[in-house]
């Protein structure tokens with residue numbers, strides 16, 4: 001149609017028809033805001049017939065008339081922050097439309113004034129139902145806020161991996177703003193030197209896999225720091241199946257997964273029986289996976305401040321072993337210094353760091369340029385180890401390294417403390433608390449280790465040692481001194497063994513030494529050296545205590561190949577050494593087995609002899625030097641066994657001490673001797689006093705004085721008729737019990753005689769304080785007394801000591817007349833020995849005494865007669881007729 005042919009009425013219809021095809025609701029309003037005309041879309045939107053619409057004002061139609069009127073006045077006046085401000089202006093404004101049935105929908109309204117030549121139409125109102133747009137928008141806002149609230153980084157890229165979207169978590173994890181990353185290639189942004197390219201490739205393969213791909217990946221933040229993530233990537237395709245977007249979800253798993261899995265790994269190793277060195281290596285290896293740019297090491301710092309490598313699988317072995325035993329200090333590399341200062345120490349450049357100068361060759365040779373070490377502290381704050389990172393470049397740690405170390409020092413502390421607890425437990429279980437040596441439970445495995453390490457064709461020796469006089473020290477000086485003795489004994493042994501030898505304490509005074517790689521000759525040299533080293537007396541407090549050991553040796557494999565037999569053989573050989581006079585060593589030989597058996601048999605027989613009262617006492621007289629009168633009598637125990645025959649007291653008394661029978665023998669001897677004295681008294685024999693030997697152990701019996709009192713009373717004997725002989729060892733005893741018992745006995749009037757005087761180490765001042773009545777010079781002095789100046793000087797000194805302390809001195813073992821004469825010249829009070837009489841059974845002694853007394857009386861008479869005759873000038877008394885006790889005894 002041509003423009004000239006256009007008819008206004010037709011054009012109005014055409015316009016109206018055109019308006020009806022428009023999807024937006026269009027309403028023409030008059031100046032009062034009433035509807036002048038509306039299209040079909042308005043009829044549908046406002047749910048009214050056209051005739052109902054015409055003339056209706058906007059309020060009646062459910063529209064916010066006031067708001068629309070305001071828009072008519074000026075769209076631009078709308079405040080910028082008004083709701084839906086974005087939609088204001090040309091884009092219109094969103095508002096609520098209320099239908100007559102109460103339902104609502106959101107519409108976007110645009111109001112336009114019409115030129116005045118269109119009157120009565122004043123303005124045009126365009127309405128569009130935007131309910132679904134609003135819902136969509138709200139849903140998007142919600143999704144964005146959800147994405148922003150997630151702690152997983154979200155990245156959306158196009159198919160070429162250019163970033164289209166990142167959420168808030170991405171920004172906070174990686175340090176970029178959204179604006180900085182939009183449009184950038186995701187790979188160039190996040191991948192760094194330690195990112196595994198294979199994992200990146202695998203993740204890219206998600207394009208093929210509709211389920212998406214997940215993998216752990218180390219990537220880098222804006223500052224270049226490593227971040228371990230779990231990356232989940234999924235492709236989104238368009239309707240034609242082409243990849244449109246890639247959505248990546250990245251979780252920071254440094255703490256949650258990597259460190260926790262490290263913790264779990266180490267904790268489960270700690271819970272099992274895995275050795276600390278394996279755990280430490282495991283820890284280092286795992287850390288090196290987590291931080292591929294470091295080489296890791298763990299050191300233990302012992303209580304003496306020395307370092308010992310625990311783990312460092314990637315360090316050169318000789319460098320690690322060279323660190324073993326190095327003392328921590330202010331200039332000892334990074335680790336020694338960190339342990340010393342108890343703070344982390346960073347050496348950015350090992351080569352120039354002054355603390356590293358003596359140690360730098362090792363790490364530099366392995367291409368390690370920097371070292372950062374952190375002390376590991378135990379629960380009590382003690383530095384028990386160090387955890388170190390070595391770097392291949394001159395640098396310091398990253399925050400990720402710091403995070404790893406924070407976790408690892410905890411794990412390291414747990415591992416080292418577990419190890420310390422274990423070694424304490426093993427120390428307690430397998431070591432002797434007093435000497436710190438391996439104990440009875442540990443010794444067999446110790447020997448087994450030595451045997452396993454013994455090369456084919458080599459030998460080793462097992463030495464079994466028993467301290468000779470430990471029992472005396474313990475019994476006489478008390479347990480504290482006994483402990484001191486054993487510690488000193490162990491230390492002397494320690495000083496004598498060479499590296500590779502092993503020393504253990506079986507218990508009590510028994511020790512075992514494993515002498516590695518020694519044949520019989522070498523073992524005997526070692527034994528001789530040990531024997532000599534032990535020989536020096538030990539000073540305990542103010543006292544000097546003799547020290548020596550009896551040692552038995554058995555040889556592997558010559559004597560036996562099993563541990564039990566080797567120990568048994570060495571034990572048997574030790575008894576042979578004891579019998580040989582102690583302070584010596586003996587090798588096992590087949591006859592030693594017999595000795596061990598013999599010992600067992602003897603102790604059983606002795607027990608039976610005591611029980612069946614088969615022991616007897618022999619009596620040996622003691623003679624006054626001055627006039628030959630009876631000074632006293634010593635009771636000496638005798639044991640005649642039907643099988644063993646006569647057993648000497650010097651054999652069965654030590655055996656009784658070892659077997660715990662000595663107490664019974666002591667009490668039995670006193671009882672027996674007192675009964676005999678009472679019987680002699682009743683028979684009219686004049687014996688001033690009877691001496692009974694007691695072992696030091698008897699004086700530890702707090703009831704001893706009471707028992708003695710009761711025996712004296714039962715036999716109606718005055719206390720002064722009993723003399724108890726004690727060895728010098730008793731007076732070394734500081735124990736209150738022993739001194740109290742001695743004082744009690746003395747107060748009762750019982751005599752105390754110090755036996756074997758001169759063989760011990762008693763000091764004069766100590767002697768003076770003791771309640772003793774008599775000193776007995778040991779019979780060993782008599783041997784050289786006549787010829788040896790030194791011995792004579794000792795005997796003279798003992799006699800003088802006795803005189804100065806006002807106690808009687810009795811010489812034992814007098815066998816010859818020259819001995820008697822010399823002792824008489826010295827002023828020794830009494831003598832005892834074969835010169836006068838051997839120990840005798842009670843009946844024999846009675847006879848001897850009667851004869852002796854008779855002869856003595858007759859000699860005295862003869863002497864008196866001769867003296868009278870001499871006085872009358874008849875003849876001289878010959879030497880042979882002088883009143884010599886020995887002569888009397890010989891004649892008796």
Ligand SMILES: Nc1nc2c(ncn2[C@@H]2O[C@@H]3COP(=O)(O)O[C@H]4[C@@H](O)[C@H](n5cnc6c(=O)[nH]c(N)nc65)O[C@@H]4COP(=O)(O)O[C@H]3[C@H]2O)c(=O)[nH]1
Pocket residue numbers: 620635636637638648649650653665666669693694695725755756779812813814815832833834835839
């Ligand atoms: N060579 C030599 N020896 C002489 C001479 N005169 C006496 N003897 C011996 O010297 C020892 C003296 O006894 P002891 O010094 O108390 O030494 C005693 C004593 O310490 C201990 N003993 C003996 N009987 C008992 C006892 O009942 N109880 C305790 N605890 N020990 C006893 O056994 C040790 C040895 O006793 P025995 O063999 O009877 O040996 C006795 C005695 O027979 C001599 O002239 N020459």
